[in-house]
Amino acid sequence: MAKANRIVGIDLAQWGNYVGVAVLDGAGRAVEPPLRGRLSDDDLLARVRSAMIVGIDAPLCFPAGMDCFQPDHCADGRRRAELDLYRLGISCYWTTKNAAPTFRPVIERGMELSRRMTASGLRVVEVYPYGAACRLFGRPPHRKATQEGRAWFTRVLRTVVASLPPGDLHPDCADAALAAYTALLVLRSEAEPLGRNADGLIWIPPGLPLPSARSRLDA
Numbered sequence: 059m060a061k062a063n064r065i066v067g068i069d070l071a072q073w074g075n076y077v078g079v080a081v082l083d084g085a086g087r088a089v090e091p092p093l094r095g096r097l098s099d100d101d102l103l104a105r106v107r108s109a110m111i112v113g114i115d116a117p118l119c120f121p122a123g124m125d126c127f128q129p130d131h132c133a134d135g136r137r138r139a140e141l142d143l144y145r146l147g148i149s150c151y152w153t154t155k156n157a158a159p160t161f162r163p164v165i166e167r168g169m170e171l172s173r174r175m176t177a178s179g180l181r182v183v184e185v186y187p188y189g190a191a192c193r194l195f196g197r198p199p200h201r202k203a204t205q206e207g208r209a210w211f212t213r214v215l216r217t218v219v220a221s222l223p224p225g226d227l228h229p230d231c232a233d234a235a236l237a238a239y240t241a242l243l244v245l246r247s248e249a250e251p252l253g254r255n256a257d258g259l260i261w262i263p264p265g266l267p268l269p270s271a272r273s274r275l276d277a
Contacts (some may be wrong), residue, residue, distance in 0.1 A: 059118075062108040062109070062110070062143065063083050063084045063110065063194075063275065064082070064089065064108060064109045064110060064166065065081070065083070065084070065109065065110055065111055065112075065113075065238050065241050065242045066079065066080070066081050066082075066105065066106045066109045066111075066113070066117065066238060066241070066242055067079070067081075067082075067099055067110045067112075067113045067114075067115070067233075067234045067235060067236065067237030067238025067239070067240070068102060068106075068112065068113070068114045068116075068171070068187070068234060068237060069114070069115045069187065069230050069231075069233035069234040069237055070114070070115060070164045070167055070168055071094075071162060071164075071230045072176065073161045074162050074182070075096055075163075076095065076096060076104065076230060077094070077095065077096070077097045078092060078093070078094045078228070078231045078232075078234035078277025079093050079094075079097070079102070080092040080219075080231065080234035080235040080236065080237065080238040081105075081109075081236050081266070082219065082235075082238045082239065083184065083241055084110075084245075085150055085220070085222060086141070086218065086219055086242055087220040087221040088219055088221045088223075088240065089217070089221075090177060090236070091223040091229035092222070092223075092227060092234050092235050093229050093231065094228050094230045094234075094270075099167070099170065099171055099174065100123075100196030102171060102176065103174060103178070105174060105234050106180060107178070108216060109165055109180060109240045110181070110245060111180075111181045111182075111183065111242075111244060111245050112169045112175055112180055112181070112182045112183070112184070112236065112239050113182075113183050113184075113185040113237040113241030113244070114168055114169025114171060114172060114182060114184060114185065114187065114239055114259070115170070115184075115185055115186065115187050115233055115234070115236075116164050116165060116169055116171075116184070117151075117153040117165045117184065117236045117258070118166075118168050118172040118182070118184045118226075118256065118259030119137065119153075119171055119184075119257050120137075120153060120165075120169075120255045121133075121135035121136055121257050122135060122137075122155060122257040123126050124154075124155070125220070125230070127155055127157065127173075128155075128160055128268075129155055133276045134154055134156075135257075136152060136153075136154060136252060137152075137153050137257045137258060138252075138253040138254045139184075139239040139251075139252040139254075139257070139258055139259055140153060140253075140260070141224065142150055142252035142253055142260075143186070143189055143260065143262075144172045146189075146252075148186075148188070148189045148192050148253060149188075150186065150188070150189070152167055154193055154214065160266075168184075168267055172184075174234040180256045183238040183240075183241055183244050183259070183261050184227065184258055184259065184260050184261065185236075185241060185260070185261050185262070186260050187232070187233040187234075187236035187237050187241075188233075188260060189260070189262045190236045190239070190240045190262055190263050191214070191236060192238075192265075192267065193210070193262050193263045193264065193265035194214070194263050195214040195217065198210060198211065199213040202229040203229055204234075205226075207227050207229070208226040208227065208228070208229065208232070212225075212226045212227045212232060214252070215227070215232060215235055215236065215239075218239055219238075219239055222235070240261055240262065240263060241260050243261075243263055244261050247250070248263070248264065249261045249262060249263055249264070250262055250263070250264050
């Protein structure tokens with residue numbers, strides 16, 4: 059079955075198992091208002107079944123050589139993509155054995171969703187909305203959870219995503235919309251991959267000078 063003209067962005071929120079979801083068409087228009095809710099993995103799979111591409115805001119791979127958070131099992135390390143973000147001056151949560159306990163379920167859920175979606179034939183990419191915002195609009199002047207932050211993120215999002223609903227977006231919805239927009243850029247071959255295949259690529263919009271492509275495709 060041909061893929062529908064839908065690009066989906068998913069933000070796995072760190073608290074309360076909430077999820078933000080945004081759906082764009084190939085022209086970058088929101089085809090429905092971004093939503094936030096307690097959605098199960100099966101709910102999400104049903105929503106993305108006919109998508110051309112899905113961008114997930116969560117780590118989709120452990121660092122090379124690491125396969126769990128148990129301190130006495132397997133090696134610890136850092137993902138090349140996250141190190142590349144750090145070199146660009148973009149902060150992020152590290153996918154290591156010392157990852158915050160509230161962040162670990164997000165990592166594990168992202169990996170499971172990616173596995174199930176990929177197995178069903180979907181193209182899934184890891185994206186990073188905060189990094190996307192930095193590249194597209196400059197470093198956000200306010201925290202996204204504040205009233206000023208919501209207003210800023212919604213205002214700049216409207217410059218790249220059409221047909222968003224009136225009013226300021228919840229931060230999870232804004233992140234989902236940025237995730238979908240980044241996925242659209244990936245589909246257009248207009249996004250840049252950070253990292254290497256061995257422990258996962260993170261896709262971000264072009265902007266600042268990027269690290270060399272020397273090893274991002276290392277197996």
